[in-house]
Amino acid sequence: MAPHQQKSKQPPKKESQRVIRRRNEKAEIEAIESKLASPEPLSDVKYFNDLPLSEKTKEGLKKANFTQLTEIQRKAIPLALAKRDVLGAAKTGSGKTLSFLIPILDLLYRSQWNASDGLGALIISPTRELAVQIFEVLKKIGRTHTFSAGLIIGGKEFHVEQERIAMMNILVATPGRLLQHMDQSVGFHCDNLQVLVLDEADRIMDMGFQRTINAVVENLPKQRQTLLFSATQTRSVKDLARLSLRDPEYVAVHEQAEHSTPQKLTQHYVVCELQEKLDILYSFIKTHLKSKVIVFLSSCKQTRFVFESFCKLQPGIPIIHLHGKQKQTKRVDIFRQFTNSQHAVLFCTDIAARGLDFPAVDWVVQLDCPEDADTYIHRVGRTARFDAEGHALLMLVPSEKEGMLEELKNKKVPIEEIKIRANKQQSIQTQLQSFCFQDPEIKYLGQRAFVAYMRSVYLQRKKNIFKVTELPADAFAHSLGLAGTPKIKFVKKAEKAMGPKVVDTKEEEEQEQEENQQTKTKYDRMFQKRNQDILSEHYTKLVDYEGDKLGDEDDDDFMTLGRVNHTLESDEEDNMKDTKANNLSKRQAKMGKKELAKRSAKGEKLVFDEEGKPHQLYEMLDESDFLKAGDAKTQKDAFISETGELMKVADIDDKAVAKQKRAEKKMKRKMKEREARELAAGKGSEDDMEQYTEEEEEEEEEEEEYTQKRKWFQGSDNEDESDDQEESSRKKRVLQVDEPETIQDQEALALKLLGGL
Structure with a gap:
């Protein structure tokens, strides 16, 4: 019996730290909720440590050096912690930001919110700068919690926000970018949203944000808590109905104050x-x-x-x-x-x-x-x-x-x-x-x-x-x-x-004339x-x-005059045309050449056929009309052969004209050489010499141009080469001598000719 008795007296197993932590958190949450059953007496509390808050939230406030409550915080935080809708109005600089950030952290903590639960709190701000400031304060007081928080504002990379937005528990956003994510980001939904906060609510619900806020609210669940804060709060029934508030508590700490601005x-x-x-x-x-x-x-x-x-x-x-x-x-x-x-x-x-x-x-x-x-x-x-x-x-x-x-x-x-x-x-x-x-x-x-x-x-x-x-x-x-x-x-x-x-219409006309006459720099x-x-x-x-x-x-x-289109009767149309023509002429008188050229219609070049009908310079034929004359290769060969024959005929004519010109130039050159000899013998005058030199220079220039053209032409024609060769051989056979004047000169010429043969 002794061994059996020893086995029955073994000590129980130790509980894990995780179980102990969960039990303590549950006890803490129950104690907080029991205190918040009647939040009205808590409106006289002066310090954050005296509020029914979680230890994590108190620790975050302590590290951020927040110890004493302001008037708006004393009245709004207990009501928000009790899950009531709040309309908060207080002077600027009175601490409204903490009035909604502290309840958000504690409400999610009491609900045991985690990453798998999705979006739990949404804070909407009218400007990007205010959203950045709210997010900075949230990071300071929420460092001890394990919630994920994100800042969604315009001006940043949209695809980067899309990758992370579905994992956020708390979002601080501007209306436009938030609605863009609701429409375009896959996996982002607000079905489990617990708290909606509108900071500067009167500005957000202005005409500029009305459509955006209406579209955002349609995507949110109606069973939620809503907090609205501003320095100048509105109690409009339309605004409250649009946001689906349930018996909201209106907290206006300075409504009975002597002045609506700070005392100092x-x-x-x-x-x-x-x-x-x-x-x-x-x-x-x-x-x-x-x-x-x-x-x-x-x-x-x-x-x-x-x-x-x-x-x-x-x-x-x-x-x-x-x-x-x-x-x-x-x-x-x-x-x-x-x-x-x-x-x-x-x-x-x-x-x-x-x-x-x-x-x-x-x-x-x-x-x-x-x-x-x-x-x-x-x-x-x-x-x-x-x-x-x-x-x-x-x-x-x-x-x-x-x-x-x-x-x-x-x-x-x-x-x-x-x-x-x-x-x-x-x-x-x-x-x-x-x-x-x-x-x-x-x-x-x-x-x-x-x-x-x-x-x-x-x-x-x-x-x-x-x-x-x-x-x-x-x-x-x-x-x-x-x-x-x-x-x-x-x-x-x-x-x-x-x-x-x-x-005075005369003064106006004089001023307009002066303005039109002024030169523009x-x-x-x-x-x-x-x-x-x-x-x-x-x-x-x-x-x-x-x-x-x-x-x-x-x-x-x-800066421009708006015009309205009207349907006019026939008589009125004539009058309108006259007035438009006058207005256009006045405007055109003030326009420069460049502006007139830009406004005028572009011209088109036309050609006329034998019947006098106008056609575009380049007109495209239909494929059927084009193929009537044969396929593309056949038409190409026919065009090449036809134009080749025409070029040959033109080439023969050009060669004949060129030979005639060369013969005329040779005759002129011989006549000039003869005149030069006579001038050298004293038979001419100085005027004849000047005339000769000018004509000779002109002929030399013409011959140079001709030879340059001829060289280019010779590269493509072999017939000219034979003509040039015949001409050069002919030049070798002909002897150029002075004209014989006496019997001795004639005898000397005959001897030269006999020797050349």
Whole structure:
């Protein structure tokens, strides 16, 4: 019995580390879910360690130096962790990014998500720069988790993204590239999606992204959690219905606040004329060389022009520019360069107005008026972030002052007016004029910047703020350094829309005549060319021409008069033809010879047969007509034989003519030799000698030409060789002697002839 008792008392086997880890994770998940059963009391928590989060998430936050919660994070994170739909609205710089990244990591962890489960969370951003920033934060706080994450934005190699996108658990994407992968990438599907996040939701659901977002949402499952965050949130019923939100929790932490902008942000505006804006901006930069400044402009073309011009002015501080027409790699490099800079000036469009976190920005200068108060709030939100101090300056023209200030007042934006000291202001108009005169690139960019600004004002929706007809176009063009004001047709359209205006027609006709009489310089002719490559090498590397072509076409639409096709009666057609003929004659009078040659129809050369019917110079016969005369070889042999006979006849005629000419030349030569002898004997005159020498030179030249032609002809004819031989032998038999005058001379000639025989 003893051995049997010893076997029954063996110790149990040890559990593997994997089993222990799984049991601990399960216990941790159960504890977290029990705490999240009622998330409302958690809204007063101050530190991340006090939230019901997994240990991996807490460790990642600790390594990234995130310890204390902001107000939006305290209210939004517990609701998101409880798997509720959230609409979050908070001031810029209040920490909205962590408000959705932390719940994503913890929700997937609690679901035990792995690579085989596919896509679990999708984050959509309106701009590439904001998507890159979100992805960088995700990498910092999610380093302790085992989820795979990817960044899907335009400007990168599409096939490389296709190979990896199907293996991702978390995706950060822009709407356009995401929809492209949904349509073209094999194996990419969103059937198991758990969380959808829209950062800057009001911008994503704008008209520009409406169709794309609708198409993306159609490919997503309806049973999902949706989180929307923005600094200016919308509560539109249509937007919420489109995104299939289920009883969303609206979290607006600053809705009851006194101001909608950060408390430590000082905001000022200045009213100035449009032509003084660049002078004020340059003076501002010269007095803030130890600051970090962001300058917002309304279009890409203005950003290019101001950047190139200020680089030539060399204000004494690094200058960078960022806009949507640059290549993606360049935009990311500029974003990182400005982030790491201590003192710099960034010229940019509204592409940098939303969500981007540039550290330690001192000033935000809005050179051009924003389209509305929401855009103003997003722009100034690049400074005074996370309880830091910041300053904002808004430049308004007199026509924009009243409407814009009313907008800002309704949005609870505190802003004060400041005056600029005239003695501190520097003028750069003469330098810009010099740049435009010396550098065609600057002139070209200045013209495009002028048109782009006027067009942006014309297209704005709020006409109570933006009044294109009240802008001093001529003075603005001169302030950019341009010698003349580019013509823009949409301003005339706006004037017509405003109502009839009394104008002296005589003055208009005189102005048109003066403009037509003005001589065009080589630079003006150069700018009329469409296919020009005027941009410098460093600039062409930055520009995305595929995207830039679209913008150029849009500008050209405003520079030309749109016509509408109408069905006219017979009487009206005659009138239209007369008016068109008059218009064409006026245009043709202004055209150059090259343009007229390009526009005119090309002529055709015709030949006429015996009946007088015209035919093309070269006409192709049908195969049946061609074969009537025999096959190709037969026709070829017949042609060769026929033309050969004609050439033989012509050759005989040519030889006869050539022999006759030679005989005549010989006779002339003998007569001239006789005259020369008489002249030597004193019977001639000096005039006869001059005439002889001139005629002799002409004959020698003619004979040389004949001999050259004869040599070429002899190479192909053997009969001429025999003729030449006979002629040479005949020359040997004939003796050339002087004409006998006396009996002694005749006797001497007879002896010579007898000796020759």
